Amino acid sequence: xxxxxxxxxxxxxxIHVTLKPAVVDPQGDTILxxxxxxxxxxVQGVRAGKYLEVTLRAADADAAAASVxxxxxxxxxxxxxxxxxxxxxxxxxx
Amino acid sequence: xxxxxxxxxxxxxxIHVTLKPAVVDPQGDTILxxxxxxxxxxVQGVRAGKYLEVTLRAADADAAAASVxxxxxxxxxxxxxxxxxxxxxxxxxx
Numbered sequence: 001x002x003x004x005x006x007x008x009x010x011x012x013x014x015i016h017v018t019l020k021p022a023v024v025d026p027q028g029d030t031i032l033x034x035x036x037x038x039x040x041x042x043v044q045g046v047r048a049g050k051y052l053e054v055t056l057r058a059a060d061a062d063a064a065a066a067s068v069x070x071x072x073x074x075x076x077x078x079x080x081x082x083x084x085x086x087x088x089x090x091x092x093x094x
Numbered sequence: 095x096x097x098x099x100x101x102x103x104x105x106x107x108x109i110h111v112t113l114k115p116a117v118v119d120p121q122g123d124t125i126l127x128x129x130x131x132x133x134x135x136x137v138q139g140v141r142a143g144k145y146l147e148v149t150l151r152a153a154d155a156d157a158a159a160a161s162v163x164x165x166x167x168x169x170x171x172x173x174x175x176x177x178x179x180x181x182x183x184x185x186x187x188x
Contacts (some may be wrong), residue, residue, distance in 0.1 A: 018145065040150075043148060052140060054137060054139070075125070
């Protein structure tokens with residue numbers, strides 16, 4: 001990691017990866033069935049997805065977003081059956 | 095399902111279930127390692143969670159939120175190691 005990178009801003013990306021609407025969601029269907037067994041009978045449907053919080057260093061928000069987009073398309077989401085959305089903000093101080 | 099329930103508003107709840115900060119996240123650590131192998135070297139950390147979209151019928155937003163809160167605490171999240179947040183809005187027309 002270069003010195004410039006170490007002094008770059010720390011960003012927090014919140015990423016949602018969800019199945020495309022046409023794709024069958026066995027995990028969601030299983031949760032729906034379990035909710036009905038627990039007498040939550042007003043539930044109509046459940047779709048299950050992934051939520052990822054990624055912290056990364058980048059010079060600016062555009063660079064951070066470009067990096068996160070590359071991560072999503074190459075590793076975090078399967079473009080055949082999933083889609084992803086994300087937003088990027090300055091990471092809160094711990 | 096009662097007739098009153100069938101005419102109630104359809105709500106969409108977006109639920110995030112995340113590990114508590116002190117809990118080790120092997121899935122997130124594995125993703126972090128994979129990102130580094132793919133030369134995303136500026137990534138500092140990854141936390142993995144679940145994202146659920148639940149559609150349900152309820153008389154009003156407060157009733158929908160109360161129902162979703164009960165679902166989270168009894169089935170969708172493990173209160174020992176996880177925490178959950180959600181928001182409820184009128185479900186978009188398909």
